[in-house]
Amino acid sequence: MEIYHIKDLSFAFPEQEKKALDTLNLSINSGEFVTVVGRSGCGKSTLLRHLKSVLTPHGERSGAILYKGQPLNAADLRTQAADIGFVLQNPDNQIVTDKVWHELAFGLESLGLDQQTMRLRVAEMASFFGIQTWFHRNVAELSGGQKQLLNLASIMAMHPSVLILDEPTSQLDPIAAMEFLDTVQRINRELGTTVIMCEHRLEEVLPISDRLIVMDRGAIIADHTPRAAGEALRAAGHPMFASMPAPMRIHAAVTRQGTMDSQRPLTIKEGRQWLQDNMLQEAAEPMEQIVSTGKTANPNPVVVQFKDVWCKYEKHGADIIKDLSFEVRRGQFYCIVGGNGTGKSTTLSLLSGILKPNRGKVLVEGQQPSAMKVRDLFHNRLGVLPQNPQSLFVKKTVELDLYEVLSDVKLSSEEKKAKVDQVVAFAELESLLAMHPYDLSGGEQQRAALAKVLLLNPTILLLDEPTKGLDAFFKEKLGAFLHKLRSDGVTIIMVSHDIEFCAKYGEVCSMFFDGSMIASNETNTFFAGNHFYTTAANRMARHLWRDAVTTESVITRCLNSR
Amino acid sequence: MNRGWMNRRTLLASLLILVVIPATIVMGIVVMDDRKYYFISLLIILYTLIPFAMVFESRKPQARELIVIAVLAAIAVAGRSAFFMLPQFKPVLAIVIITGVSLGAEAGFLVGAVTGFVSNFFFGQGPWTPWQMFSFGIVGFLAGILFRIKWLRRSKLSLCIFGGLSAIVIYGGIMNFSSLSLFGSNSYTKESIIAIYISGFWFDLVHAIATVCFLFILARPMLEKLDRIKRKYGLIER
Amino acid sequence: MRRDSFAAYHPIVNFGYFVVVLAFSMIFMHPVFQGIALISAVTYSIVLNGIKAIRFNVLYMLPMLIILAAANPLFNHAGVTILFYMKDGNPVTLESILYGIASSCMLITVMVWFSCYNKVMTSDKFIYLFGRIIPALSLIFSMVLRFVPRFKQQIRVISVAQRSIGRDVTQGNVVHRARHGIRILSIMTTWAMENAIETADSMKARGYGLPGRTSFSLYRLDRRDQTMLITLAILIAAVLIGASAGENTIRYFPSIHMKDQSWLSAVVYTAYGLLCMLPAIISLVEELKWKFIISKT
Structure with missing residues (x-):
């Protein structure tokens, strides 16, 4: 009917x-x-x-x-x-x-x-x-x-x-x-x-x-x-088409011309089957066991450091963070992944000085954030993009909101205008300036909030679930922005559930579990080392190419193996 | 404003003022031997809430009206926790006045009364609940009425003066009276009244200062926000 | 939270009970009645809240009782038994002292009853009772209860977000803090209003506004509740008969006068005592029953 x-x-x-x-x-x-x-x-x-x-x-x-x-x-x-x-x-x-x-x-x-x-x-x-x-x-x-x-x-x-x-x-x-x-x-x-x-x-x-x-x-x-x-x-x-499931995209990129409907893979299972049937039979090259050293070859100075940090909320409560140590170097894009309640947000709170470690040390550019004046910490140093961008908006238009950030910064009005213009151009907000922040779509709100945070010249940017609720198009845009920022030397630390996004844009990925870091490595190696907690493309192709993490790399391997 | 609606409340209110309230007082004097001021005044204050409730209910308000009232009342209650660092600094009266001005006398009264009730739900109900509901409500109601007859304007100065006065005269006046009613008829002497009002004055003054501060900073943005919401919801001014 | 046996009765029983005992405590100034009410209220509050209630009663209620009792003779100079004169020439009378004690006793009793009321009458029960009489307002009540914790949470989120662009509520002088606090409240207002549009949609989508709305209830008036209601009615009737016979009344001014005790007084006192002690008795009996059942198995 x-x-x-x-x-x-x-x-x-x-x-x-x-x-x-x-x-x-x-x-x-x-x-x-x-x-x-x-x-x-x-x-x-x-x-x-x-x-x-x-x-x-x-x-x-x-x-x-x-x-x-x-x-x-x-x-x-x-x-x-x-x-x-x-x-x-x-x-x-x-x-x-x-x-x-x-x-x-x-x-x-x-x-x-x-x-x-x-x-x-x-x-x-x-x-x-x-x-x-x-x-x-x-x-x-x-x-x-x-x-x-x-x-x-x-x-x-x-x-x-x-x-x-x-x-x-x-x-x-x-x-x-x-x-x-x-x-x-x-x-x-x-x-x-x-x-x-x-x-x-x-x-x-x-x-x-x-x-x-x-x-x-x-x-x-x-x-x-x-x-x-x-x-x-x-x-x-x-x-x-770019937002279709990975198996479909890989299949389409490899086979080019139309095939029978039923042969097109949709799920990971079908994708694996199809790879098995159509690709050269080569066993997955045995990966040398990945040792999680957390050390990368990056020669830049360390800007964020956690040293044997323990943290709990209540005196007799359970420890939320247990013996956490890691460091982030200048210019890195550092992703933190893991389930709910594993201590990711607590780590962000420690970084922004809302919480104080019970034991151990948290250092941001050599200083303890919880002991710093808020102005010193967040001006020209640490920028935080909250999970809900709406919690940043104060004024009735985007433009007023941007100027509002600079209201207690000592700058002449020309300098302020120059700064706002620059950040508006960067975040592509020109057409949205006169609108009410709440009339923007989720992705646009995210950009306006990012622009607000960038006005304070952060050298380290903390992002909390920035891709939540965004569609593939806006995610790509956000990825491009973050890339641009990195090329300007900004360090990015991101907490996310979005594995695909981390795999595509991250440089180092770490997995949180039960209050500490279980594994940490350069992104590709990190996901190649996981079985379950990895991208769809990797789950589909890891029996052939364990280190093919993104859809693009699986496609390349497929084409090469022809 | 809808004429019939106004008339019904006027009718109900006159009925209460002319019949039910005198009857209660007579009952208090005759049956209860003129000593139960506390009880009788509590009853009377409860009566005053009835016409508002009845008119609102019989009008079958729409979802968005309920939402706006609930949101404003919840902001007033939750607002106290934004000022955890400044004790006795409460935004309730300011929000109630802004509501009265922006959304009309009825909404002003309801936001005030609901705020009084719910905040006591969190901090503990007591015999003061009906008094607070009435005092907050009547300030919102007056703000709405005075704005309608153009005695009160949307300017900061006008709102701040009204806010300060209503905190001391109306809210303070009623609440002090309620504490006085505890002591029974013989306590309505000049000295006791002065004593009660002087002892309450400092609290009222802090309350008034807080209300003026809130109105000074909050009035314009809040009124703008409510205007925007009225447009967005399609709430027509009553 | 301890589950109280009286609280498990139907909301009508709970609410009706509190209305009656509160009204009686306010009306009956007779010392015997006051004593009964105060002792019962304190007993029940301890049954409900344990140690916390004892602390509350001793730390706040007792001093308040004394202060209020002392304040009355300062203003109230009626009465015939003059004890002494104050410096300003006004007399302090025995009647006004006793009246002060009685009225502060009344106030304390009411407060303690309310502390029990707050524990027993949860929002669920209130909404059940008033959902039929004032449906729109009780829905508003429920909505406000829903919004308040949510807004408080959002205030925290906003203040953290504001802090991260260099604005901290906990730092700076009072004016500074107040400004930041108001800014947070302002942000919260916008957020709340804009998000509430979706709430209104959700209400409409679920048919709010259709004529003939009913009210769902978790409660059932079972036989136990009916028995309870009848018991309450009998006790209340006994007390009211006593009241009409003048058993419960006392005159303070110009001189103290109350009715002489008789067999009727004893009956009325017993009825009032039973009425006031009922919740505490029920709790105790249930507890004993439970212990008995446990010991059998």
Whole structure:
């Protein structure tokens, strides 16, 4: 049965020439798992919001949206509220009440169900999602992943026949994201609920999707099975192809011309199989055991040093950092990876002087950050880009915000202007200067925040999860910026879950576990030495070429072995 | 402003003032032998909250209205923790006044009353809760009304004067009265009233200074932010 | 947190109980009634909060009782039994001293009852009770409770971020700190407002605003609660009968007068004592029962 039928839908936001949606035609069947992708700003969120009347934005609209054969507006709001479930991007923002049980029942209360029915549905959902153990908790105590699961459960309690998700995992760490996507898949498979989802994590999502819709500038440019849509993108030479899963890109780069749909690898497993079948059989060259010395050949002076550092938050609490030692040299791009709660953020807090080590020494350019005056530490020395760039914005336009940083720096107004102009040019903010910082997209906010931090001339830059929520396009841009900064001699220390990004841009990578550094090495060697905690391309090809870490290097090896 | 809406509250309020409150006082005098000032005043202050609650509920407010009120009240409560280093320096009154000016008298009252209730939820409820709810609320309400009749303007000076006065006269006045009601009828003497107000004066003065400081720095950016939000949400001024 | 047996009853029982005992403590100034209420309130607060309650009662409530009791005769000069004259010529009377003690006793009792109330009446119960009468306001209440910890967390995040561009709240003089504090609050306001737009969307997406909203509850009024309600009603009725017979009243001015004790007084005293001690008794009985069950197995 056809759930949605969209005919010639066009839409423009008020006072905007450009159409956000341009003559879209789309039909979605009951039970399908549809993934919508596209760069940020391509109109995918706008499209999703058109699928539910209360969320539809204001503006000029033409065309028709049919829901189960009827115009969507004809379906009354009560039916829509229950039938069309909508999960938004930010797990925190969607939660309305203070208790898990209340949040679960929120939609049911709106529908006006009786006590008995509500009890049953709440109980069912809590069991299906494994919420029983935290049913009575305050939502403030939940992790990000739990919050997003709660949002999903609260919507599923209303028994929707279609579930729409707008980038639901962009704020989650990889493990929580996997768990969330697994649950969505379970809902689709076990309950037959139609799923329409925007998502950046294509590596995980494409294997479970029936259909992939690619959007660009408000139009649909591909709409097929994931494999065929990927092929269409490749054939068209579209930049979106760069965000397809690694096996698909490697296969496409190596085979060039079109192959049968079923032969195109999508998952790591298929990719490995395909390499096995098609590449010259050469056993992985035995890697000499990598010894984690943490020492590299870099001759530059050490700028950040941790010496036997121990740290805990409470007097009788457990140690968060245990015997941590490492050093970062001038101009290095130093990546710190590892799971949640392994001490990564504590390390950043130690570096920026918020925490003091209980034992051992933390030195930034030879001085202890916790003993330094804040001005001395953060002016011309240490720059910190917080995880949430929004926490830096003060003023109502980007331009005012940039000048605000310099408000207590002693410079003439011409000098200030010169500095701001320079950083604006660097971060490509010219067109955004007059906008409110909160009206920028995630990637633009990141750039504006970076510009703010750069105004204080940092020589060492700390980045906390800078790629969170960014799409592939903005990540590449961020990578290029960081590269430029490094060439100016800035040292970069980055904490990230994003293995692919670290592998592509990092110079040294370190893995945290249980409060200390388990392994640390030059990026390529580091990932080559890992089995599981490594890039998709490496997982796919490591049985042939253990040190091929990035997609590009696997492609080169493939072409050479022909 | 919606006429019917205004009338209903006026009606309810007059009913309360003319019938229910006198009846309570009569009950206090006749049945309870004129000694239960504390109890009676508590009841009366609770009554004053009722018309606001009823009007708000019967209007079936939309999601965004609830959100704006909840966010402002939560900022007022959480704001205290931003000033952990300056005890007695509370932003509540300033935020309530700004709300009244920007979003109208009703929103001002509700933000004030909700803030009073919830902050006591964190710091402990007591017999002072209804008094605080009422005092914060009425300051917000007055700010809204005075702004509507153009006695109060969006200028820093005007807001700061109102803020300082309302902290001492309205908030301080009501809260001091509430402590006085503890001592029963014979304590309503000139000396005791003066003594209570003098002992409370320094607290009120700090409160007034804090409110003026907050309004001085916060008023303009906060009003701008609320204007932006009104545009974005499509909240029309009532 | 210790789970209290009385707190496990239906919210109507909890809330009704506190309304009644608070009102009674404020109304009945009769010394016997005051004594009963104060002792019961303190007992229950210790049952609920243990050592912490003892510390609270001794450190804060006791001094307050003494100060308030002493303050009254300074202002209040009514009464016929004049003990002595102050320097300014005003008399200090026995009645006003006793009245001071009584009214400060009343205040302390109310405060201690409230400390119990704060422990027993959680937000869940409050929202349950008022979710039907004032649905929008109790939803606001729940939302504020949700936002406050979130905003506090965000204030921390913002102050760390501000610190990292050279602005520290904990350094500098008072004016400096206040300015930084206000800046943080201002940043937080923008953040909160902008993010709340998505919260409003989420409410709308889940049908908020449809007519006929109901209210989910975790609670069920079971037989135990009904028994409890009936017991409470009987005790309250007994106390009120006593009140109408003048058993609970005392006159302080111009001279102290109360009704003579009779068999009815004894009945009313017992009823009031039972009423006030009920939560503590329930807790004790449950504890004994539990010990008994444990020892059997």
